[in-house]
Amino acid sequence: xxxxxxxxxxxRGILYVALKDTEGRKVKLGEIAEKLSVPRHFLAKIMKLMVxxxxxxxxxxxYGGFLLNENTLTAKLIHLVKITDGVEQFxxxxxxxxxxxxxxPCPLHYQMLKLRDGMLAEFSKTTIGDLLNQETxxxxxxxxxx
Amino acid sequence: xxxxxxxxxxxRGILYVALKDTEGRKVKLGEIAEKLSVPRHFLAKIMKLMVxxxxxxxxxxxYGGFLLNENTLTAKLIHLVKITDGVEQFxxxxxxxxxxxxxxPCPLHYQMLKLRDGMLAEFSKTTIGDLLNQETxxxxxxxxxx
DNA sequence: TCCAAAAAGGATATTGACATCTTTTTTGGA
DNA sequence: TCCAAAAAAGATGTCAATATCCTTTTTGGA
Numbered sequence: 298x299x300x301x302x303x304x305x306x307x308x309r310g311i312l313y314v315a316l317k318d319t320e321g322r323k324v325k326l327g328e329i330a331e332k333l334s335v336p337r338h339f340l341a342k343i344m345k346l347m348v349x350x351x352x353x354x355x356x357x358x359x360y361g362g363f364l365l366n367e368n369t370l371t372a373k374l375i376h377l378v379k380i381t382d383g384v385e386q387f388x389x390x391x392x393x394x395x396x397x398x399x400x401x402p403c404p405l406h407y408q409m410l411k412l413r414d415g416m417l418a419e420f421s422k423t424t425i426g427d428l429l430n431q432e433t434x435x436x437x438x439x440x441x442x443x
Numbered sequence: 444x445x446x447x448x449x450x451x452x453x454x455r456g457i458l459y460v461a462l463k464d465t466e467g468r469k470v471k472l473g474e475i476a477e478k479l480s481v482p483r484h485f486l487a488k489i490m491k492l493m494v495x496x497x498x499x500x501x502x503x504x505x506y507g508g509f510l511l512n513e514n515t516l517t518a519k520l521i522h523l524v525k526i527t528d529g530v531e532q533f534x535x536x537x538x539x540x541x542x543x544x545x546x547x548p549c550p551l552h553y554q555m556l557k558l559r560d561g562m563l564a565e566f567s568k569t570t571i572g573d574l575l576n577q578e579t580x581x582x583x584x585x586x587x588x589x
Numbered sequence: 590t591c592c593a594a595a596a597a598g599g600a601t602a603t604t605g606a607c608a609t610c611t612t613t614t615t616t617g618g619a
Numbered sequence: 620t621c622c623a624a625a626a627a628a629g630a631t632g633t634c635a636a637t638a639t640c641c642t643t644t645t646t647g648g649a
């Protein structure tokens with residue numbers, strides 16, 4: 298709900314690389330797509346976006362693949378949202394009214410403001426590293442089983 | 444974000460009827476669509492759904508239109524969501540993982556659970572009447588200006 | 590220098606939400 | 620009884636997100 302499938306693919310993809318990229322091992326697109334049961338070519342575009350945004354690295358050619366870089370673990374979830382969905386989401390009126398604001402609030406304005414600020418705060422502070430550090434029994438399984 | 448345009452149309456439509464239906468005056472589809480700047484035929488289907496769900500009434504023929512009934516003001520927002528988007532929204536994993544639950548939580552499970560429960564609670568308790576009763580400078584304007 | 594493997598890029602389907610148009614049913618009044 | 624107006628119903632069109640397929644670029648190693 299409220300976030301696109303693309304966002305889910307991006308997060309699961311980057312987390313998978315983070316889990317597998319140990320001692321310089323590069324992770325191939327095919328492996329990620331297969332293990333996460335995600336459409337390969339669609340995932341390719343999303344991975345590419347993350348590379349372009351600098352929160353992930355890639356190497357072309359044989360023995361190539363995706364790997365972490367110095368920005369990956371500190372990347373905020375809001376950055377992924379920005380890449381896949383656009384952050385305007387957090388600021389658009391739930392009734393699609395462009396003129397909705399505190400001066401001219403829609404009937405749901407304040408209720409939504411509260412909820413949305415909570416989300417925005419959560420997504421602005423949580424990093425990829427934070428998610429990896431939370432103890433989950435079987436992390437790799439949790440992002441793989443659809 | 445996270446709610447469809449249909450939900451917005453439904454809510455604004457039912458609120459408009461509630462504001463205009465005084466002393467048995469019926470509100471015509473054309474008037475609602477025009478005043479709210481909403482696509483007429485699309486709105487027609489959504490209004491019909493609300494009638495079928497029993498939270499709004501309608502009368503066919505000349506001098507017909509939409510009007511409130513005994514359920515309108517006590518209808519919960521969650522009911523509108525159910526009609527337009529489906530309530531599964533509130534229970535589906537943000538990463539689209541069907542097997543995500545407390546036994547096998549996705550990396551965002553608990554963060555989202557908290558946020559989602561807040562929303563669900565809000566939408567489960569707030570009624571159409573509640574929205575009408577909150578003091579807004581110019582209510583009709585707030586649902587009309589897009 | 591050439592080949593194969595991998596990411597990157599681009600072109601084309603598919604699908605569901607959103608929107609529009611047309612026809613049918615209902616009904617109050619002339 | 621007939622007509623016009625309104626909701627209801629059904630058919631079709633549009634568009635963006637999602638998905639798939641094909642081509643290009645890059646690069647390590649034989």
